[in-house]
Amino acid sequence: MTIPVVSRRSFQLGAAALALSILATGCGAPGGSGDNGQVTLRFAWWGNEYLNGQTDKVIAAFEASHPNIKIKAEPGEWSSYWDKLATKTAANDAPDVIQMDQKYIAEYGGRGALMDLSKQDGIDTSKLDKEALASGQYSGAQYGLSTGQNAYVIMANTKVFEAAGIPVPDDKAWTWKKFMDTAAKLSAASDGKTYGAAYGSNEADLIIWLRQHGENLYSADGKLGFEAGTAASFWERLKEQRDSKASPPANVATEDGGASLEQSLFGTNRVGMAWWWTNQLGSLQATTGSNIKMLRAPSVDGAAASNGMYYKPTMFWSASSRSKHPKEAAEFINYLTNSPEAGAILMTDRGVPTNSDIVSSITSSLKPADTTVVGFLKDIAPDIKDAPPVPPVGAGSVQNVIKRYTDEVLYDRQTPQAAAEAFKKEVQGMLDSARK
Structure with missing residues (x-):
């Protein structure tokens, strides 16, 4: 199973820049709270039928272990994903948790649309590859955590x-x-x-x-x-x-x-x-x-x-800077990144996990091709230097x-x-x- 390749992608940058430039005119915030302290987070990603089904499974697993948090799924396709995200961001209606691409970490983060994840206590980055961690940083802020390499x-x-x-x-x-x-x-x-x-x-x-x-x-x-x-x-x-x-x-x-x-x-x-x-x-x-x-x-x-x-991050987990529920959004991102349960569901379809413990826990369950990829990425590690700037x-x-x-x-x-x-x-x- 693969995700769309970078070389086939396109992005209406002008529309996004215009939308993001009027962030300051918005009011209100995404997300919502129900009775009994229950929180609802909106979660947007791009993918295909297989990836959507896999993501639905990880959402269900998270909700089962976090009964106070509900996830509203907002799947999309790459061809329309970025225009929709730009429009929603301009209207101050961005999803709480956003699947992000490295091309736009600076575009969104630099314009104030993304949360600085380094300021959220609920996210553990101690087991993440340092170069992968740096790939989601811009101007001193951590705007995304790599889903895999x-x-x-x-x-x-x-x-x-x-x-x-x-x-x-x-x-x-x-x-x-x-x-x-x-x-x-x-x-x-x-x-x-x-x-x-x-x-x-x-x-x-x-x-x-x-x-x-x-x-x-x-x-x-x-x-x-x-x-x-x-x-x-x-x-x-x-x-x-x-x-x-x-x-x-x-x-x-x-x-x-x-x-x-x-x-x-x-x-x-x-x-x-x-x-x-x-x-x-x-x-x-x-x-x-x-x-x-x-x-x-x-x-x-x-x-x-x-x-x-x-090493290039396949994509990132990011969060809206305007989320009403930054604590819960961080909790969900931490689960996607560090939970063995999530790792067993997501496997390597969004790249080889950057958390070394997760890689170890899923290795025995990988398909032959994925096992080969994990081994290859390990083999080239001695020759990999710093990642290119964002x-x-x-x-x-x-x-x-x-x-x-x-x-x-x-x-x-x-x-x-x-x-x-x-x-x-x-x-x-x-x-x-x-x-x-």
Whole structure:
């Protein structure tokens, strides 16, 4: 079971910013109290049918052990979730507990819409991974607790490798040159029916590339943290993948970008290597019918310690700053994060839990793919350094901008250098506008 991937997401940032900017005009607060001291909390999340059913079970378990608190479920779909949340927040009608994405921690927290969880006595963070904890912080406040961890990796379809008679590379020592050469050989072995590698134009792709060169997409103080020349080298590599036929032609890649997993090149065993998040392993294996092997990112020098990989929170548990019941909201978030009972229900569908005790308690019950993911995340731990800074206010739609400039380069409408300079200027403008 997987959650929607970041690369397929979109967000109407302007609507959210406008809605959040008028927070101060609201009155009243969400939530409500019944007779006999009973409290009702509204809980919003995005997901699919499976995730909704799982969440309903954890709500029922919480209510059974907390008879004074009732949870009103407000499930949604990613495509409409953020517009609805922005509208409700502007009307001072935000849910008490909110499933949040890292892209918008600063957007909502920085505008005063989220509760600082570090000030709530009912939340225990002592067993949580420190980097995961930091990923939900902005301007000194804890605006979210990670639901679980992922890592962005190359998924290698062993069925494609076996058909080509090419061994899967050693991911502990491979370079970008080895990656490119391997992908080109996979493409050549199939006479154009199969491609060696997808491009990788996700925000995480650029982040990893920048980190390998000692830079970051954003700095800790909310500014841009990279040079245009480094971004240009990212697009130069993607162009080289196209020119060497390691990856599909631009028009094929564009068509593939709009396909479902079941209809995609990777899903139909026509791409040997592609970038995905670790929690997607199970669905990739089920769709392809192949053994999928997770690989670390290649690096410039072949050293795993310099590959720029990082743990990313799958999503967060956050709370509205206007909740009438901050104590109970914190109690529910603490339950979702730290309760073994909740862990046994939620498992790894929102990422591998950041609470080490929860991981230990559920390991024996995990599906094979999930067990593999837990082991992989543990294996790469020695090479994982600090997490990238939290995206600042105004950065919510940067991923769409990256994809647009990737198309500009792959269709030869702009050179990598021109695309990098235009990208940096555009993103700077987005951040500047958000500060006004």
